[in-house]
């Protein structure tokens with residue numbers, strides 16, 4: 001069998017592109033267990049050396065009123081295993097999308113924005129918000145560790161909250177403008193984190 005770039009990175013047996021698209025249509029997001037356990041541990045180890053700094057606890061803009069307790073890596077320089085994951089997932093998704101009768105994006109899917117976030121134990125997580133409209137197609141958040149739950153809701157007050165499976169080793173995939181000729185941006189949040197939560201975000205910034 002031909003070797004795949006994601007062979008030692010992704011555990012692909014749970015992934016189902018048809019189910020994912022249906023979940024995104026229904027809820028705005030879908031998720032799967034996706035990281036091989038050894039690789040997840042490698043990512044965790046590499047996140048230990050990153051220069052995390054606290055983000056602001058409140059961010060108020062025209063569209064958002066966010067309360068959070070989180071650290072992130074400013075201008076995260078995606079190297080090592082994070083770079084391997086970004087490439088592998090890009091390749092894997094392209095292969096999966098290739099079997100569909102219609103490509104679901106107006107522009108080719110290509111992740112070019114990377115974020116590493118760490119919620120310390122006892123963090124409130126991040127309140128319901130929408131991500132910037134400059135991010136298109138799909139937004140993927142890999143969960144490396146932690147028990148904080150991921151939710152989709154109808155608005156910033158958390159109406160009609162639906163939990164999306166987000167155990168360590170999973171990826172939560174959300175729609176973004178450009179997916180299925182629509183500009184929809186789902187409200188999403190992370191609940192209280194009893195244990196430290198680390199997530200790696202892959203996004204595509206509009207050129």
Ligand SMILES: O=C(O)CCC(=O)C(=O)O
Pocket residue numbers: 115117126131141150188189190199201
């Ligand atoms: O940590 C996560 O899983 C989600 C983070 C998030 O929503 C964001 O960074 O905009």
Ligand SMILES: [Fe+2]
Pocket residue numbers: 129130131188
């Ligand atoms: Fe977000």
